Amino acid sequence: MDKILLILKREYISRVKKKSFLLATFLMPILIGGMYALSIYLSVKDSDEEFLIKVIDESGYVADKIEAKGVAKFEVVKGQVDSIKKNVEEGEGFALLYIPKIDLYDAQGIELYTMQTPGMELESDVDDAVENALEATKMDKLGLRQNTLDSIKTRVSINSKSLSGEASTSGSSKVAMAIGTISGLLIYMFILIYGSQVMRAVMQEKTSKIVEILVSSVKPYQLMMGKILGVALVGLTQFALWMILTFAILSIGPMLMDVDPQVAADAASGMSVAGSAGSKAQALEAMDKLNDVLGEINIPLILGAFLYFFLTGYLFNAALFAMVGSAVDSEADTQQFMMPIMMPVIVSMMMLGPVLKDPGGDLAFWLSMIPFSAPIIMMVRIPFDVPTWQLVLSMLLMIVGFMGTTWMAGRVYRIGILMHGAKVNYKVIFKWMMSKD
Amino acid sequence: MNILTINNISKSYANHKALSDVSMVVPKQSIFGLLGPNGAGKTTLIRIINQIINSDGGTIEINGEPLNQNHVRLIGYLPEERGLYKKMKVGEHLLYFAQLKGLKKKESITKIRHWFKKLDIPDWLDKKVEDLSKGMQQKVQFIGTVLHDPELIILDEPFSGFDPINANIIKDEILELREKGSTIIFSTHRMESVEELCDHIALIDQSHKILDGLTKDIKNAHRSQTYLVNHLGDIGSLDSYYKIVESIPMEDNLIETKVRIKNDSDSNLLLKHLINQTKVVGFNELIPSINDIFIQTVKKGNHG
Structure with a gap:
């Protein structure tokens, strides 16, 4: 045991001191922080920008009713299309919206002429503005009033609740989906990145011929385990630093940038939930909803399970990677053996979609029991409530699984x-593997 | 007193036999040469002694005890295939080796400094391994092997990669370690160093031990009563007691002749006989070198 610790310590320290480790560890949060800052900057900037659009209305349905919408401002003009086009070309306004004589109930042939290609946001704003104008005209013709229409509109919000468990949890399946996918993805990355690091380390020890000196002092199994655990600790360190640094940057960043925290919150919630930053009220509503959902999701369970599957999934695969590293003489020889190790991991990622569609189905159940795919698939299922017995069984199978792979790997390794x-x-x-001791 | 006793060790791999029924004893404080052609089974035997692999049958005793994990501490092993972590500092590296053998940190550092001084190495504790020359790395590896004061030191081709000056330094260290009580097992193809250093040898060929014992006994046993005679002028014909193996004319009328004595005679009688026939300027016994014995024995084995 002492010797495993010695090996683990050397492995850990030599890796943590590497420039590439420090770079990746500190760059990642800065990158996330940078993206966050950019999105705040853009949302703040966006609200200032407006586009003036000249409107020629030959139908007579739109001109009186059109109103500014989002980033689009309208100015109704009269005159020849060609001459107005020329004006726009010379910089008077951003675009020309041309509405020919149209059928009110089948509006075809409306055109938007621009110098630069309009952004998606502008295009949808113009669309909305024209639709609103046409609807208003129709309402007038039918003698409807806006408040009559409003009184018809009904808003219903359905909360989905699961039948299992006394403490039935409700939650937005979107958030559950996001949590499941993100944790599945992280585990996937961790397994592949750190697993192949184990492989490379084992191979280097073999090709640099240091290994025979080592195994005259320690048992091959101790050497292998020390290496696998050392790399695992490096991964956990990196992960913990990412969390801490990202959190620090996200909370300190806006203060430094001197941005109204409310705006920042809008931007953040806009990013994660609403998809695009809408009005302040919309963003706040989304924020509240997010908080509600997060409050209802069992965060300790998810975190605990994440750590568990993160580690066991890694151990299960790292042993296989170590096995490959010990068998080959060069990086090129690893190719043929990598495939069967990578395949199950990649297939689990491809199964995310079907599993998310039916998190309680047969496919999801079996994939979350097989140790090859369980770490990723079980994490995807957990936010959707998994029966306790299934979770426990899957966890036990992971232990059996990684004991199996380390045994196998140990025998090949020696x-x-x-x-x-x-x-x-x-x-x-x-x-x-089968040869006697 | 024997430090190492090997009894009837066998080991086979999937498609060949590496050791068949090998037995030998290594006396304490000896320098024991383990010789044999490539693939004979030397490395397998050494790995078994180091508990890197297990034998299929037979027993090994160290100081009379059956081989076990505690013996790891007593053995220092320098494999033929050896390397160092390139990115590690020399001090950290040696400390790591020492700690793996069970030494405490403080003790290790004192010993590392002691060896640096002894081998005339500047203070390299903070130097990276990759910045050292190959010869220097070999020195570091040697230190790593003997740092924990092992009773039994096993060196597999220790001189490969050393220049003659450093090889001599290491040779002197080996002799000194023996003086201080260590036993050295020495596996090599370089026969001149065997002749110089080893007081015992064992020869392994095709998984069998075919020869072992004191170096001088083995040499004596391989003497063939052949003498090298340098003489001026024709040697003439000799008695039936003697046989001329070969006669090679050298410069200035000098001739070098190898004469083998058959039974019922000796060197004195031969010399007396020769003096009457020619002018003798040199007379020496031809003692076989370990190299000759090695080649002769291995060849015989292959033909038999």
Whole structure:
């Protein structure tokens, strides 16, 4: 045990001191902070910008009713289309909206002429403005009043509740989906990035020929486990630093940038929930809803499960990666063995969609039991409430799974690290695994 | 007293036998040469002693005890395939090796400094391994092997990669370690260093031990009563007691002749006989070198 600790310590310290580790650890939060700052900046900037659009209305339905909408301002003009077009070209206004004689009930042929391609936001604002104007005209013709129409409109908000458990949880499935997908993705990244680091480290020890000196002092199994655990600790350190730094940047950043925190909050909630920053009221509503949902989701459970599957998923795969690293002589030889290790991980990512559609279905159940896909798929399911027995079973199977892979890997490793220049294929690996001590 | 006793060790891999029924004893404070052609099984035997792999059968005792995990601390092993972590500092690296052998940190650092001084190495504690020359890295590896004062030091081709000056330094260290009580097992192909250093040898070929014992006994056993005679003028014909193996004319009428004595005679009688026949300027016994014995024995084994 002492020796595993020594190996773990060396592995950890040598990795944490590396420039690439420091760079990745500090760059990532800054990148996230930067994106956040950019989105605040854009949302603040956007609200100032307006586009003047000249309107020629030959139909007579729009001119009286059109109103400014979002970033679009309108000015009704009279005159020839060609001459107004020329004016726009010379910089008078941003665009020309041309409405020909149209059928009120089937508006076709409306055109927007611009010098620059209009943004999506402007286009949808112009669309809305024209629709509103046409609707208003129709209402007039039918003798309807706005308040009559308003009184007909009904708003219903349905909360979905699960049947299981006394403390039935409700929640926006969108947020659950986001949490599940993000944690699944993080686990996926962690397994692939740190798993291949284990592989490379094992291979380097073998090719730099240091390994025979080491195994004269420690058992091969201790060497392998020390390495796997050391790299795991590096990953956890990086992850923890990312969380802390990102949180620090997000909370301190706006203060430094001297931005009204409310605006920042709008931007943030706009980003995550509403999709695009709408009006202040809309954003606040979304923010409240987000808080509600977060309050209803079992955060300790998700965090706990995340850490658990994060670690066991890594251990399960890292042993396989170590096995490959010990068997080959060069990076190029790893290709043929990487495929079967990567495949289940990649397939689990591809299964995210179907699982999200039916988080309680058969596919989701089985994929969350098989240790190859369980870490990712179970994390996707947890925000949607998983029966306790399923969660516990999946967790136990993970332990069985990684004990199995480390046993297998240990047996291949002890022989592989001492084999130089041997031609290695699956048959050879299997033979090593089965060979006696 | 023997530090290491090997009894009937066998080991086979999937498609070949690496060791068959090998037994030998290594006396305490000896320098023991483990010789054999490539693929004979030397490295396998060394790995078994180091508990890196297990044998299929047979027993090994160290100081009379069956081999176990505690013995790791007693052995220092320098494998033929050896390397260092390039990015690590020399001090950290040696400390790591020492700690893996079970030494305490403080003790290790004192010993590292002691060895630096001894091998005339400047203070490299903070120097990165990759900045050292190959020869210097070899020195660091040697220090790593002996840092924990092992009773049994196993060196596999220790001189490969050393220039003659550094090889001599290491040779002197080996002799000094033996004086201080360590036993050295020495696996090599370089016969001149075997002759110089080893008081015992064992020869392994095709998984079998085919020869072992004191170096001088083995040499004696391989003497063939052959003498090298340098003489001026023709040697003439010799008695039936003697056989001329070969005769090579050298410069200035000098001839070098190898004469083998058959039974019932000795060197004195041969010399007396020769003096009457020619002018003898040199007379020496041809003692086989370990290299000759090695080649001769291995060849015999292959033909048998």
